[in-house]
Amino acid sequence: MRLAICQIAAIVRKDILLELRTRESITAMLVFAVMAxxxxxxxLRLRVDAFRPLTPGVLWVTLVFAGTLGLSRSMSxxxxxxxxxxxxxxxxxxxxxxxxxxxxxxxxxxxVALLVVPIMAILFDEALAQPGVWLVVLLGVxxxxxxxxxxxxxAASTRAREVFLPILLFPLALPLLVxxxxxxxxxxxxxxLDEFAAWIGVTCAFIVIFWTAGTLLFEYLVEG
Amino acid sequence: xxILLSAINxxxxxGMRPVLRNxxxxxxxxxxxxxxxxxxxxxxxxxRILATLIRPSAGALAIGAVDALAHxxxxxxxxxxxxxxxxxxxxxxxxxNLEFYGRMYGAGRQKPEAANADGQPKGEIGxxxxxxxxxxxxLLVEDALRRVGLWNRRDDPxxxxxxxxxxxxxxxxxxxxxxxxxxxxxxxxxLDQASAASLSxxxxxxxxxxxxxxxxxxxxxxxLDGVTRALILQGGQITHELRHDITADALTALMTRA
Numbered sequence: 001m002r003l004a005i006c007q008i009a010a011i012v013r014k015d016i017l018l019e020l021r022t023r024e025s026i027t028a029m030l031v032f033a034v035m036a037x038x039x040x041x042x043x044l045r046l047r048v049d050a051f052r053p054l055t056p057g058v059l060w061v062t063l064v065f066a067g068t069l070g071l072s073r074s075m076s077x078x079x080x081x082x083x084x085x086x087x088x089x090x091x092x093x094x095x096x097x098x099x100x101x102x103x104x105x106x107x108x109x110x111x112v113a114l115l116v117v118p119i120m121a122i123l124f125d126e127a128l129a130q131p132g133v134w135l136v137v138l139l140g141v142x143x144x145x146x147x148x149x150x151x152x153x154x155a156a157s158t159r160a161r162e163v164f165l166p167i168l169l170f171p172l173a174l175p176l177l178v179x180x181x182x183x184x185x186x187x188x189x190x191x192x193l194d195e196f197a198a199w200i201g202v203t204c205a206f207i208v209i210f211w212t213a214g215t216l217l218f219e220y221l222v223e224g
Numbered sequence: 225x226x227i228l229l230s231a232i233n234x235x236x237x238x239g240m241r242p243v244l245r246n247x248x249x250x251x252x253x254x255x256x257x258x259x260x261x262x263x264x265x266x267x268x269x270x271x272r273i274l275a276t277l278i279r280p281s282a283g284a285l286a287i288g289a290v291d292a293l294a295h296x297x298x299x300x301x302x303x304x305x306x307x308x309x310x311x312x313x314x315x316x317x318x319x320x321n322l323e324f325y326g327r328m329y330g331a332g333r334q335k336p337e338a339a340n341a342d343g344q345p346k347g348e349i350g351x352x353x354x355x356x357x358x359x360x361x362x363l364l365v366e367d368a369l370r371r372v373g374l375w376n377r378r379d380d381p382x383x384x385x386x387x388x389x390x391x392x393x394x395x396x397x398x399x400x401x402x403x404x405x406x407x408x409x410x411x412x413x414x415l416d417q418a419s420a421a422s423l424s425x426x427x428x429x430x431x432x433x434x435x436x437x438x439x440x441x442x443x444x445x446x447x448l449d450g451v452t453r454a455l456i457l458q459g460g461q462i463t464h465e466l467r468h469d470i471t472a473d474a475l476t477a478l479m480t481r482a
Contacts, residue, residue: 010324010327018315082311085305089311090328093297094297223278
């Protein structure tokens with residue numbers, strides 16, 4: 001168990017080191033996210049009078065799209081020189097690799113969220129930076145990263161992986177997106193918690209389902 | 225002689241096409257085995273099965289005393305693999321690459337010479353704290369880089385290395401955790417004379433140290449120095465075995481006959 005934790009930490013550390021060297025994932029995710037927010041800001045303000053209710057939707061669509069860029073990159077970095085084989089040769093249960101990659105994706109997407117949420121709070125004039133919203137962001141990102149890592153692993157073995165990833169991922173992510181948007185709205189509108197607690201439960205269920213599925217299925221997805 | 229690797233009636237189908245058929249081999253400690261065959265004979269597939277990277281369609285495989293099909297994660301601790309691809313991250317330095325793989329193998333946190341091929345996990349160093357493990361890993365990485373002559377380039381990104389240097393770093397990665405069984409797929413490709421000679425010496429040294437080395441090649445003239453047994457693979461089957469006088473001429477004659 002201790003070795004497994006060290007192996008997970010080694011994968012996360014390696015991915016962060018690679019990102020610090022190349023600055024390919026987070027930079028692309030951040031630039032995309034900021035551009036998307038600015039475009040939403042201008043596009044929606046021109047036509048929509050009741051603009052504020054759209055904020056949670058804009059936040060989550062931005063995070064999901066930006067997160068997809070990171071997911072695609074996280075698996076493609078293992079295709080170079082067939083480095084995935086190097087991971088698969090390690091004396092560990094292959095679920096360790098899944099957990100390591102998924103944690104990296106959580107960290108990268110949260111890093112983007114840390115910048116996106118304050119920017120949106122300013123541009124959209126919303127009290128987004130509040131503990132309840134951060135909790136939903138944390139849960140939603142963990143759920144999305146688990147699901148995304150699993151789907152990115154499936155897509156990585158196909159030729160058109162960049163195309164397949166969003167095609168496979170977005171339909172599955174829809175319930176999570178809906179739950180996260182409603183939970184975020186609940187906190188922004190200061191509704192009683194029991195009115196939207198079920199939707200927080202849905203995001204938690206996503207975490208349990210997809211992280212469990214990932215640890216169980218990863219071996220079969222990467223098997224030659 | 226202790227049998228380190230035992231493969232019985234290994235078969236592999238890709239779709240409906242058989243790539244390997246009833247391949248059986250036993251490899252003991254101290255053996256240096258060359259598997260020869262033309263392109264498409266099934267050498268790489270066989271090596272990837274022995275490395276537990278792919279599962280055979282039929283047969284049984286044991287590495288050490290571990291059933292490698294039932295417990296591949298335990299069997300992998302005994303294996304080092306040099307494949308066609310380097311498995312090296314080009315944006316990490318030589319040292320960072322080895323440190324990463326060392327951590328994945330738990331190198332430094334286990335007794336280096338435990339070599340307990342009885343299927344039990346190696347014992348952890350009793351008193352070694354985290355710092356001790358780190359130091360041990362650093363020593364292993366330094367030793368591996370010195371053995372392949374890359375210590376002076378340890379802090380250079382792997383993407384700046386020549387083909388031959390990448391191959392040497394690949395070998396350092398494969399021997400870092402001191403595997404009992406070293407598998408090499410066409411390891412002499414891209415190496416100059418000096419590097420090839422030093423690789424040959426390293427492989428012979430592995431065999432002398434009671435490890436087993438299995439190498440595939442289609443080049444009859446290279447790397448046969450020190451080989452104790454040669455197997456010829458044709459059409460997914462082992463057709464010939466040579467235990468004495470393993471020379472390019474003898475192998476050519478056998479392969480022509482096959």
